[in-house]
Amino acid sequence: MQRPSTIATWNRNPADEEAMGAAHAPIWRRMIDVSVPHDLHDSTILDYGCNQGGFLRMLYDRNPFRGAVGIDIARESVARADLLKGHRPIEYKVGDKAAALNRTFDFAFSHEVLYLLPDLAQHAADMKTALRPGGAYVAAMGCHTDSAVWSRWRTVIVESSSIPIYDHSLDAVAKAFSAAGFTVAVRPLDLDAFMPVTVGSAYFPKVVDQLRYYSQDKVLFRFVRSP
Numbered sequence: 001m002q003r004p005s006t007i008a009t010w011n012r013n014p015a016d017e018e019a020m021g022a023a024h025a026p027i028w029r030r031m032i033d034v035s036v037p038h039d040l041h042d043s044t045i046l047d048y049g050c051n052q053g054g055f056l057r058m059l060y061d062r063n064p065f066r067g068a069v070g071i072d073i074a075r076e077s078v079a080r081a082d083l084l085k086g087h088r089p090i091e092y093k094v095g096d097k098a099a100a101l102n103r104t105f106d107f108a109f110s111h112e113v114l115y116l117l118p119d120l121a122q123h124a125a126d127m128k129t130a131l132r133p134g135g136a137y138v139a140a141m142g143c144h145t146d147s148a149v150w151s152r153w154r155t156v157i158v159e160s161s162s163i164p165i166y167d168h169s170l171d172a173v174a175k176a177f178s179a180a181g182f183t184v185a186v187r188p189l190d191l192d193a194f195m196p197v198t199v200g201s202a203y204f205p206k207v208v209d210q211l212r213y214y215s216q217d218k219v220l221f222r223f224v225r226s227p
C-alpha cells in the first residue's frame with residue numbers, strides 16, 4: 001500500500017474514528033499524570049498525530065498551557081478537532097512534518113503514532129527541529145514487536161488503518177532517538193484505571209492479555225533534546 005501524504009480519516013470506518021477518543025481518554029489521563037508534573041502556563045505543546053484533538057483538550061483542561069498545535073494527516077479528523085477546541089489556545093493543522101510549523105515547542109506528545117511511521121530516524125530528526133534544546137517529547141507506544149499481542153494486533157489493525165503499519169521494536173525506537181541526539185528514557189504506562197472488558201475481543205482474547213498490555217507492554221518513551 002502506498003503511503004498518501006494526507007487521508008480523510010485514519011480508521012477506514014468513520015464511526016470507529018469517532019469512538020477512538022473516548023477509548024483513549026483513560027490512557028491520555030495517565031500520560032498526563034505521569035509526564036506533566038509541572039505548571040504549563042508558560043509552555044507550548046505539540047501533539048503529533050492528534051486525530052480529533054482530544055489529548056490537547058484534556059491537557060489544557062487539566063493543566064492549562066500558553067499555546068499548542070496538533071498535527072495529523074487525517075483531514076476530516078483535524079477539521080473535527082478544530083470544531084471541538086472551543087476557547088482553548090490550540091491550532092490544529094493537516095500535515096506530517098513538525099518542522100514545517102516553523103516554530104519550537106517546550107513539550108511534544110504522541111500517542112500510538114510511531115508504528116505508523118516508516119522512518120524513525122526521519123521522525124526523530126523532525127521532532128528535534130520542533131523542540132527547543134532541553135525540550136521533551138513523550139511518545140506512548142503499545143504497537144511494537146516486543147508486545148506479546150503484536151502479531152495478533154497487526155492483523156486486526158491492518159484491516160482498519162487507511163495507511164500501512166510498521167514493525168518497530170522498542171530498541172529500534174530508542175536507537176533512532178539516541179542517534180538523533182536525544183536522551184532516551186522509558187517506563188511502562190502502568191495504567192491505573194478500570195478498563196472495560198469486551199468478551200470475545202479481537203485485541204485481548206484473554207483478560208490476562210489486557211492486564212499485561214496495560215501494565216507492561218504499553219510504554220511511554222521520553223526523549224529529551226540535548227541542550
Ligand SMILES: C[S@@+](CC[C@H](N)C(=O)[O-])C[C@H]1O[C@@H](n2cnc3c(N)ncnc32)[C@H](O)[C@@H]1O
Nearest residue numbers: 010024049050051072073074096111112113116
Ligand atoms: C492510532 S491513531 C492515534 C490518534 C491519537 N493520537 C489518539 O490518541 O487518539 C494514529 C494517528 O496518527 C496519524 N498519523 C499517521 N501517520 C502520521 C504522520 N506521518 N503524520 C501525522 N499524523 C500521522 C493518523 O492519521 C491517526 O490520526
